[in-house]
Amino acid sequence: xxxxxxxxxxxxxxxxxxxxxxxxxxxxxxxxxxxxxxxxxxxxxxxxxxxxxxxxxxxxxxxxxxxxxxxxxxxxxxxxxxxxxxxxxxxxxxxxxxxxxxxxxxxxxxxxxxxxxxxxxxxxxxxxxxxxxxxxxxxxxxxxxxxxxxxxxxxxxxxxxxxxxxxxxxxxxxxxxxxxxxxxxxxxxxxxxxxxxxxxxxxxxxxxxxxxxxxxxxxxxxxxxxxxxxxxxxxxxxxxxxxxxxxxxxxxxxxxxxxxxxxxxxxxxxxxxxxx
Amino acid sequence: xxxxxxxxxxxxxxxxxxxxxxxxxxxxxxxxxxxxxxxxxxxxxxxxxxxxxxxxxxxxxxxxxxxxxxxxxxxxxxxxxxxxxxxxxxxxxxxxxxxxxxxxxxxxxxxxxxxxxxxxxxxxxxxxxxxxxxxxxxxxxxxxxxxxxxxxxxxxxxxxxxxxxxxxxxxxxxxxxxxxxxxxxxxxxxxxxxxxxxxxxxxxxxxxxxxxxxxxxxxxxxxxxxxxxxxxxxxxxxxxxxxxxxxxxxxxxxxxxxxxxxxxxxxxxxxxxxxxxxxxxxxxxxxxxxxxxxxxxxxxxxxxxxxxxxxxxx
Numbered sequence: 001x002x003x004x005x006x007x008x009x010x011x012x013x014x015x016x017x018x019x020x021x022x023x024x025x026x027x028x029x030x031x032x033x034x035x036x037x038x039x040x041x042x043x044x045x046x047x048x049x050x051x052x053x054x055x056x057x058x059x060x061x062x063x064x065x066x067x068x069x070x071x072x073x074x075x076x077x078x079x080x081x082x083x084x085x086x087x088x089x090x091x092x093x094x095x096x097x098x099x100x101x102x103x104x105x106x107x108x109x110x111x112x113x114x115x116x117x118x119x120x121x122x123x124x125x126x127x128x129x130x131x132x133x134x135x136x137x138x139x140x141x142x143x144x145x146x147x148x149x150x151x152x153x154x155x156x157x158x159x160x161x162x163x164x165x166x167x168x169x170x171x172x173x174x175x176x177x178x179x180x181x182x183x184x185x186x187x188x189x190x191x192x193x194x195x196x197x198x199x200x201x202x203x204x205x206x207x208x209x210x211x212x213x214x215x216x217x218x219x220x221x222x223x224x225x226x227x228x229x230x231x232x233x234x235x236x237x238x239x240x241x242x243x244x245x246x247x248x249x250x251x252x253x254x255x256x257x258x259x260x261x262x263x264x265x266x267x268x269x270x271x272x273x274x275x276x
Numbered sequence: 277x278x279x280x281x282x283x284x285x286x287x288x289x290x291x292x293x294x295x296x297x298x299x300x301x302x303x304x305x306x307x308x309x310x311x312x313x314x315x316x317x318x319x320x321x322x323x324x325x326x327x328x329x330x331x332x333x334x335x336x337x338x339x340x341x342x343x344x345x346x347x348x349x350x351x352x353x354x355x356x357x358x359x360x361x362x363x364x365x366x367x368x369x370x371x372x373x374x375x376x377x378x379x380x381x382x383x384x385x386x387x388x389x390x391x392x393x394x395x396x397x398x399x400x401x402x403x404x405x406x407x408x409x410x411x412x413x414x415x416x417x418x419x420x421x422x423x424x425x426x427x428x429x430x431x432x433x434x435x436x437x438x439x440x441x442x443x444x445x446x447x448x449x450x451x452x453x454x455x456x457x458x459x460x461x462x463x464x465x466x467x468x469x470x471x472x473x474x475x476x477x478x479x480x481x482x483x484x485x486x487x488x489x490x491x492x493x494x495x496x497x498x499x500x501x502x503x504x505x506x507x508x509x510x511x512x513x514x515x516x517x518x519x520x521x522x523x524x525x526x527x528x529x530x531x532x533x534x535x536x537x538x539x540x541x542x543x544x545x546x547x548x549x550x551x552x553x554x555x556x557x558x559x560x561x562x563x564x565x566x567x568x569x570x571x572x573x574x575x576x577x578x579x580x581x582x583x584x585x586x587x588x589x590x
Contacts, residue, residue: 012377013385020392023451027395029417030407091302094295101292106299113310117567119317120536120559123327123552125309127316147309154302179294208400210515215541227402231519234406241410251403259398263391266398270456271463273505 027252033245041241056246064243066250068222069229073207073251075138076225080145080206085198088150089191092157093183097169107158113149122215129216138223144212152273153198160194161187197269200262207255226251321557327540327550339557348527349558352535353565355442359517359531360510360569362446363453368499368506371454375461376491390462394455401452405519408448409435438528441521445529449516453509457502464498465491500577504570511566532562 033041034056035049060066094100095107125144134140164187172182188195213225230251233244259266321340324333343349374393378386396404411417412434419431434440468491476486514533517523523530523538530538540555 009382012383016377016389020389023392024395026404026407026411027399029411087302087305090298094298098291098295100295103295113306115567115570116314117560117563118314119321119563120540120556121310121313121317123320123540123556123559124313124316127327128308128313143309146305147313149306149310150302179291183298204398208398208402208515210400210402210518211537218541227400227515230403230406234409234519244406244410248403248407252399255398255400256395259395260391263394267390267394267459270459 027256030245030248030252033242034249036242036245038240038242053242056242057250059240059243060247060250064232064247065229066226066247069224069226070250072138072223073225073227076141076145076209076213077203077206079138079142081199081202083142083146084150084153084202085195087146088153088198089157089188089195090183091154092194093161093187095154096158096161097164097187110149110151110154114151122211125212126215135216135220141213141216141223141225144216145206145209152269153194153202156194156197156269156272157191160191164190193265193268196262196265197272200258200266201269203258204255204266317556317559320553321560323553325551325553327552335553339554340561342554343557343561348530349532349535349561351527352530352532355529356511356513356531356533356562356565358442359446359449359513360507362442363449363510363513364503364506366446366450367454367457368502370450371457372461372495374454375458375465376487378458379462379465390458393458396452397455399452401515402519404448404452405516408444408520412444435521436525438525441525441529445513445517445521448520449510449513452516453506457506460498460502460505461495464495464502468494496580497577500573500580504573504577507569507573508566511562511569532558532565536562 032049035052035054036056037050037053040050061070095103125147129135129140129144132140132143134143168186168190169182172186177185208227209225210227213223213228217223217225217228226247230247233240233247320331322334322336323331324335324338325331377383378389413419414431414433414436418434422428423431432440434444472490472494473486476490481489512533513531514537517529517531517534518537521529523534536555536558539551539558541550
């Protein structure tokens with residue numbers, strides 16, 4: 001379709017830019033606010049800070065414990081991403097390239113699980129992690145975060161591996177590679193685009209995860225992640241607005257940067273979800 | 277020959293064995309961390325249980341009957357449905373307009389706008405809730421702004437009035453997810469063959485005619501998918517509600533997900549005892565409502581597809 005009139009085009013651009021500014025206003029507010037002093041925050045309506053008050057960041061990082069939250073979030077996210085990529089690529093490879101009895105059933109379960117009413121699974125998950133004795137480390141959270149059928153990723157890997165030419169595999173076998181070596185040396189490196197999509201999407205999901213880390217760290221403040229630790233600013237630190245803005249910036253900047261750099265893969269994954 | 281065959285079947289057998297081994301890790305994770313919790317969430321719902329003592333007090337459907345008579349539970353269901361409808365209607369409609377504009381062939385800066393409008397999607401919801409709580413607070417930026425331009429004298433209590441708080445939840449929820457719906461629509465729009473537009477142009481059809489006769493009818497199948505995804509995500513709104521309003525004022529913005537959380541884990545905050553069994557029953561009900569509503573949408577999809585097939589065969 002083509003929009004022909006030049007005037008209309010300019011008008012559309014103006015509207016899109018105006019709404020776009022409102023759209024990212026909360027982020028601009030947050031970043032500018034993180035550089036203000038608290039009195040400036042209270043009194044001045046001017047969105048631009050008078051100077052750069054970096055001490056908001058040191059207050060959030062050290063006093064409000066965001067250094068620990070940040071480290072916990074990074075460990076939780078990276079470990080979960082690695083586990084999920086590992087699980088999904090293996091499953092996708094088996095489903096996409098090998099004919100074996102029960103394959104249809106497994107594919108059916110992977111898709112069908114989306115339609116089962118789940119109940120409140122966080123309670124049993126919490127009990128399970130407790131029984132396994134993992135409540136004292138991030139490992140319990142990582143395990144809980146890796147749960148799920150990962151339907152989208154498994155299907156993406158399955159259909160990608162299924163389209164790779166047979167000759168690639170045959171050549172690898174000729175060279176003396178077994179099943180496992182063929183997968184790791186030849187086939188998995190070819191699936192880089194799907195890996196990228198899985199990594200980016202899972203990274204953003206896990207980084208933003210809230211319910212699981214909230215529940216699993218109820219009595220373990222030292223294991224809290226950024227999303228959970230941020231809630232401290234609602235209670236006892238509620239007057240420290242600039243510190244809150246600095247904490248929010250620390251929490252959101254990594255995920256925003258990852259998205260802006262790698263958005264192609266993320267958007268392809270989202271578009272893939274609706275096609276599946 | 278026979279030996280070659282047995283070699284071949286041996287290699288097939290070994291491939292199949294490796295396939296099972298490859299699936300095993302995911303299968304274990306799935307059984308232990310997905311299926312087991314789903315099953316247990318049903319089991320717990322039949323017990324009166326505080327989460328710490330042994331699971332011995334089987335009460336049958338008592339938790340469910342108590343839910344049935346709890347006005348706070350029905351209130352939470354109503355809030356959930358209002359939120360779900362609000363975000364779905366606003367979000368699905370607005371994102372379609374945006375996607376049609378961004379899909380126009382001669383639009384410049386497509387990628388730029390797409391990034392801008394998608395940014396809220398990737399931002400951590402629990403952080404956004406806290407930031408928005410400050411922006412819309414009694415002496416927050418929005419009140420400062422509307423007071424300084426003289427729109428109102430007194431600050432607007434966005435979070436302390438139930439209607440305003442619910443409206444705010446819907447607006448922020450829509451803002452947060454619009455980018456996802458935009459990408460869904462764009463992928464639907466891009467699947468429409470370019471030749472259709474070219475021939476419409478040759479026939480002299482303008483923008484609105486093309487939109488009405490070609491674009492919108494061809495988007496119908498994807499509309500139902502987008503509605504379905506939007507409904508399911510609207511039914512399960514925890515992060516934003518918990519962090520932005522926390523159900524206040526007086527539980528009027530408490531959604532079902534938050535209701536369940538408050539009974540399961542909110543005991544420490546309210547001083548009451550935790551009721552894991554009761555919360556599990558409420559969680560099961562939430563799952564059922566979500567399934568029911570998505571089931572209705574599924575049936576509508578099937579009905580439309582059947583009718584279209586009939587029309588096509590005629």
